[in-house]
Amino acid sequence: MIKTSLVLFFALLGLNLFAQERPTEDPAITYANTITVEDLTRHLTVLADDEMEGRETGQPGQYKAARYLEEIIKGYGLPGVGPEQTYSQPISFISERWQEIDFVINGSSKRHLWDYYAYPSKNADRAKVMTDEVVFLGYGIESEEYDDYGNQKLEGKTILIMDGEPKDRDGVSYVSGTEEASVWSEDISLKLKAARRHGVETVLILDPNFQRNLSSARKISLDSRMHMGFSEKPADNYSNSIYISSETAKTILGSSYGKVVKARKRIEKKGKPKSVSISVDLALTQQKKVKELLGENMLAYVEGSDPVLKDELLIVTAHYDHIGRRGNSIFNGADDNGSGTSTVLEIAQAFTLAKEAGVGPRRSVLFMLVSGEEKGLLGSEFYVNHPLFPLESTIANINVDMVGRVDEKHAADPNYIYVIGSDRLSTSLHEINEAANEKYTQLALDYTYNAEDDPNRYYYRSDHYNFAERGIPAVFYFNGTHADYHQDTDTVDKINFEKMARIGKLVFYTAWELANRDERIKVDVGVKP
Incomplete structure (x- = not known):
């Protein structure tokens, strides 16, 4: 009895070792099978926990979620992305406008956007500043070739400068030494930074x-x-500034007008700085209303193995942000879009394991978990405007947004997924997804929401659209809406993890084919409005 058991044990052990040494003939199946209900449950339970506070972009919960994603990605052993080799791409959207702006010359108030104007982004927020002196300082340039500042003491003062740079009668710049203008004429920030270095309060x-x-x-x-x-951080970088008309300048100069004209002519004739002190009472108030949204896209990069094809890139996206909290209610966003985020994490792991085993992928794949989607697709918009890899080398985008629930239409059979956009730009992308499903997953592919006259317009409402708008073929996987959509009842206990796993495998198979096929898919359908 003992002998028989030992023989059987070693026989089974031998079979097990043989199976490990010789994986399934189709490696796609081997690594698709690493997408498991257990792992999906583990990720989503964390992401949709109350501790994440609904993951609203720019709020503490979103940063907590980002750190969790970073920990997981690092745990895969993947390299960072970009020059700084990081796992995130900071994003920023900002609104800056004047809440109060007032400019008074010798007791007479001037009209903003009539007598003067000022850019909020170039100015720090500050209360009323008053002075009884303005220093005419030529062009406000500080360079080795020409220096308006010299040894002047300008701490806390207001200066008046001219736009551009000094040139002689032949049009040759005293700064560049040629007829070409120098950077001092092209970038006003240089003048504002020079003024701040010298302690200047305000630049006119x-x-x-x-x-x-x-x-x-x-x-x-x-x-x-x-x-x-991003904010230019004017308080740290610039002296405050306003642009004035020639009429406003004459009001400021008063009786000193002739002296300033002579100083300007001397500068132009000899290329030597000349300043003039002007007695005038000025008061300037500049108070801003600033709204800034900061977030970050999280990045998991798997470099391709083919020496040529690895320069081409497939991007797989899901947004990990949600709508946060409203009062005491936390909107956990388990389906929207903790489900897509967890799925993409699992697909990234599957590709990583394949690479470690030396079997793929040929092209590079960027798994990007974006923030700001609920604010208007902002994270993906930021990426396509500030791509970390050339957009012309990006072959396609696969987007996963809400794949953990079952809508009313499919209540009797959850074995489905809505596919949106696959045929809008590339027939090949559509065919690849269809073939992957037929061969491996046999889900019911529902194209209801792909119709161009779909009143829901889902094609335009998730992150894939920012790629499609740039002519990059994109496909969007979606389970449809339900009663808990954007409610505080969208919780983990209602997720169908078996369904999630099946959809995750379909996404993996489609991504696998795109990353490994010989030919890059072509854009062969006109860009739809």
């Missing part, structure tokens, strides 16, 4: 094209929308 800039520039200044100053970009 005489704009020779005041009326022409006023329209643009008006649009920028009055625009309350959020725009892509």
Whole structure:
């Protein structure tokens, strides 16, 4: 009895070792099978926990979720991305406008966007500043070739400078030494930074094209929308500034007008700086209304193995943000989109394991978990405007957004997924997904929401659209909506993890084919409006 058992034990052990040494003939099946209910449950339970506070972009919960994702990605042993080799791409959208701005010359209040204008982004928020002196300081340039500052003491003072740079009668710049303008004419930030280094409180800039520039200044100053970009941190970098018209400048100069004209002519004739002190009472108030949204896209990068094809990139996305909390209610967003985030993490792990085993992928794959989706697809919009890899080398985007629930239409059979956008730009992408499903997963592929006349317009409402808009083929996997959509009842206990795993495998198989096929898929369908 003992002998028989030992023989059987070693026989089974031998079979097990043989199975490990010789994986399934199709490696896609081997690594798709690493996408498990257990792992999906583990990730989603963390992401949709109350501790994550609904993962609203720019709020503490989103940062907690980002750190969890970073920990998981690092645990896969993947390298960082970009020059700094990080696992995140910071994103920022900002709105800056004037809440109060007032400029008074000798007791007379001037009209903003009429007599003067100022850009909120270039100015720090501050209360009223008063002075009884303005120093005309030429062009406000500080360079080795030409220096308006010299040894002057300007701490806390207001200066008046001209736009551009000094040139002689032949049009040759005293700064560049040629007829070409130097950077001092092209970037006003240089002058504002020089002023701040010398402690200047305010810079008045005489704009020779005041009326022409006023329209643009008006649009920028009055625009309350959020725009892509980071704050210029004017309090740390610039002296405050306003642009003034020639009429406003004459009011400031008063009896000193002739002295300033002579100083300007001397600068132009000899290329030597000349300053003039002007007695005038000024008061300037600049208070801003700032709204800034900061988030981060999390990155898991698997480099391709093919020496040529690895320069091409497939991007797989899911947004990990949700809508946060409202009062005492936490909107956990288990389905939207903790489900997609957990699925993409599992697919990233599957590709990583394949790479470690030396069997793939040929092209590089970037798994990107984006924030800001609930604010208007902001994270993916930021990426396509600041890509970490060339967009022209990006072959396709696969987007996973809500794959953990069953909608009313499919209540009797959860073995389905809505597929959106697969045929909008590339027939090959559509065919690859169809073939992967037929061969491996046999889900019911529902194209209801892919119809161009779909009133829900889901094709335009998730992160894939920012890629499609750039001409990059994209496919979006979606389970449809339900009663808990964007409610505080979208919780983990209602997730169908078996369904999630099946969809995750379909996404994996489609990504696997895109990353490993010989030919890059082609854009062969016109870009749809």
